[in-house]
């Protein structure tokens with residue numbers, strides 16, 4: 001008999017730094033029913049501080065502590081908002097799984113670490129609900145990348161017994177989960193999702209992102225610049241692999257633009273936006289095509305598999321158009337069509353991870369992260 005469903009809250013604020021998503025979800029570890037969700041943008045000043053730090057501006061211990069407290073406060077406030085909007089009492093919720101805000105992710109080198117801020121003590125104390133955070137560092141202590149963590153949840157809610165499904169989350173960074181009925185689950189980061197698109201849009205037009213691809217759709221892809229971007233060595237590394245703003249930063253983009261301009265002349269801003277969109281799509285497609293047999297005849301119409309998109313990039317029409325065009329034998333759609341809300345997916349994954357931890361179950365997949373064993377993840381804060 002299936003275990004009863006329990007209520008959990010999941011909180012995600014991702015590498016796009018657009019704000020906080022929170023969900024209320026009923027789960028027994030195998031089923032996941034979304035009950036309510038809410039979202040809040042970061043206050044402008046807080047977003048700018050986070051962006052500066054994540055882009056490498058040195059930070060004092062004082063500012064560090066203040067950011068930790070301010071984020072903890074913001075996470076607690078969104079929980080209270082979610083409880084109120086959904087008419088739920090705190091004592092009905094078993095636990096909160098709170099990702100925190102990634103400020104630095106360094107999975108390679110002698111001292112790998114991943115830093116997420118947002119004081120869990122504060123969240124637990126202000127909401128009265130057990131709060132679990134710091135999900136990545138146990139996996140890293142075991143030699144893993146600490147990311148991506150969502151593949152285990154994708155497996156629970158989206159695996160199909162018959163067909164190959166690849167889930168692609170297009171947030172600031174894009175990551176994929178390969179759900180092949182014949183193979184163990186695979187997953188890894190594939191490159192920048194929206195991060196460079198957002199940075200360029202902000203820099204050129206003062207807009208935080210290219211809404212509806214309004215700018216990208218007016219540009220032409222520049223093949224020289226695209227080839228330079230795709231030449232990034234990290235893209236060719238084998239899994240396990242993960243990345244972040246530390247690599248795909250505005251500095252990284254500026255360096256590539258400079259090289260391009262020195263050799264090929266100036267490029268207009270709309271063409272850069274279109275090229276960055278093509279870059280994000282191509283980095284995803286390069287990985288996806290590796291997992292499927294190519295069609296044997298030109299007339300073959302059966303989809304090779306389903307590409308299920310979630311995360312904010314699924315709302316970018318140019319990105320979706322390019323994924324569809326570059327994967328002609330695939331059924332390209334969003335996770336909504338498979339019954340999981342594309343905007344709630346990551347927060348749902350952290351609600352699920354909280355369930356795993358509270359039940360003493362592992363949250364990581366060693367085949368994905370490279371950790372030496374499955375592990376119970378996270379730090380538990382009692383109210």
Ligand SMILES: Nc1ncnc2c1ncn2[C@@H]1O[C@H](COP(=O)(O)OP(=O)(O)OP(=O)(O)O)[C@@H](O)[C@H]1O
Nearest residue numbers: 014015016171172173194209211212311312315316
């Ligand atoms: N209507 C839209 N048109 C174009 N792009 C959009 C639209 N809506 C959202 N986006 C893109 O999605 C981004 C937000 O995505 P998401 O919320 O999945 O990011 P995230 O939570 O930071 O994810 P991750 O943790 O996976 O990096 C925005 O910054 C923007 O680039």
Ligand SMILES: CC(=O)N[C@H]1[C@@H]2OC[C@@H](O2)[C@@H](O)[C@@H]1O[C@H](C)C(=O)O
Nearest residue numbers: 015102105147148149150171173175
């Ligand atoms: C360090 C960090 O915050 N990584 C995020 C980021 O955003 C997408 C991709 O890079 C993924 O590796 C991860 O998030 C999701 C939730 C994950 O761990 O699966």
